Amino acid sequence: MLEEVEHWLTRRSWSVGERPLDRLLVAKATRGTTVSVVLPALDEEATVGAIVSVIRRELMEKAPLVDELVVVDSGSTDRTSEVAEAAGARVVHRDAILPRLPALPGKGEVLWRSLLVTSGDVVCFVDADLREFSADFVSGIVGPLLTDPGVQFVKAMYDRPLGSGGGPAAAQGGRVTELVARPLLNLHWPLLAGFVQPLGGEYAVRRQLLERLPFPVGYGVELGLLVDALHLVGLDALAQVDVGVRLHRHQDDRALGRMAAAIYRTAQQRLSRAHLVRPALTQFERGAGGFEPRTHAVDTEERPPMREIEEYTTGRAA
Template structure:
């Protein structure tokens, strides 16, 4: 298995510098492919505007027009996220207005799933809306192999993730759920995916023809779920990763990460043994007036079906 992973790493791991912008533009024109970028956003007024501005300025205008459609999907923000994104030039869609016959569930995966209904690109690129010091390389990097390699269907970004604001904080310390849970689980149960540097990263791109065939976990398990299901759907050689540098974003506290880890584990467990389900709750403790007090949270268990099975999506394709 190690030899297979090492072989995959040598063939399917690249740097953003491996594909210059002019090469990507030429490949895009030759293939006739269209590219949609989706930013799932919840209370990200501080960062979403800069991300939108960079994509519009560097990837939708000027000499390297790689992106045809830029959509921010607001999942119920209480701040000015939608206003800021719109002012910066994005088309803003609201989660609850997409497929309104189906009440929305809370969670990132829900937003990504619904975004397929309001985008049309042959390639769909997801970018988290909380990134700081955003570079167009994030999009250029993960879209590149999908424009130049016909047999690649799914591409993850890889990067350093400093935990604090300086390099001294540790380049690899920002992916705590990845290192403590996701990487061990993948290595033990799906060892062919052991070569992915950032399996839970929120920046990845895929062909619509693949995404519309995959189920989407509604919560934080979506990244692991899509990666595992893509492996089983198209095979390891159709998956790739690209080094895009450094990812800086806000970090969640330990308890929030615990809830995220529970959702990720639940997603893995569902794929390992759908006939043997675990109890979908997580109890954590907070110190209160009477000492440590338990707080119990539900673990995301819902998954949305492949978008290709949704009547409204099928009708849009016919139209």
């Protein structure tokens, strides 16, 4: 198993510089491939505009790599939608997509619904809280899908500093990855042990694969998609690209605990498909009378493969 992973790393791990933009444009035109970029967003007015501006300027106006750029707003209470639209994105509100089906809270829900409002052969997801954003995040992960017909799913890999500057905190980002996701993958899906950032929010996938995958509605979506893609198309169809450094807003410990619970639940469901006895997580906060329990539901819902949704198949046929 270790030899298989090491062999995969030598064949399916690249750096962004290995595929220059001019090569990607030729491959895109030759194959007639279209590319959609989706930013799921919730109260990200401070960062979403800069991300949209970079993608639009570098990958739509200067170089026509991206065909559509969509921000899906999942209920922001700030100016996320206005900022994104002013920067040049098409903004769609989550609740306006597939209105017959009431929306569930969670990032995975937004990603799933985004397939209904995009048309690209390749769909590229980018988190909306990134700072000092580089167009390499998009061109890097889209690149293998444009140049290699055998690749179907590409994750970004990067350094993920927890704090600014150097010191011990410089390499301590991705705590849920290191404490929860990586052990789970190594123990249960060792073929995926070579992924540097299995929970990263930047990845590009062929639509034909995405529409066959179920989507966990919450924090477990990245692990769920990766595991299910492995079973559907095999390790050799998966890849990763080094795009440098990812700077973003970090969650507090309690939010990370809820994220970890959802990821564990997603893994458990794929291991057993059994009923969960207690889909909740109790955490503690110190109050006036001592430690007080706070119990949060752990999302247990998943959306079916998009090709099972009538509105999607009808729209694609049209």
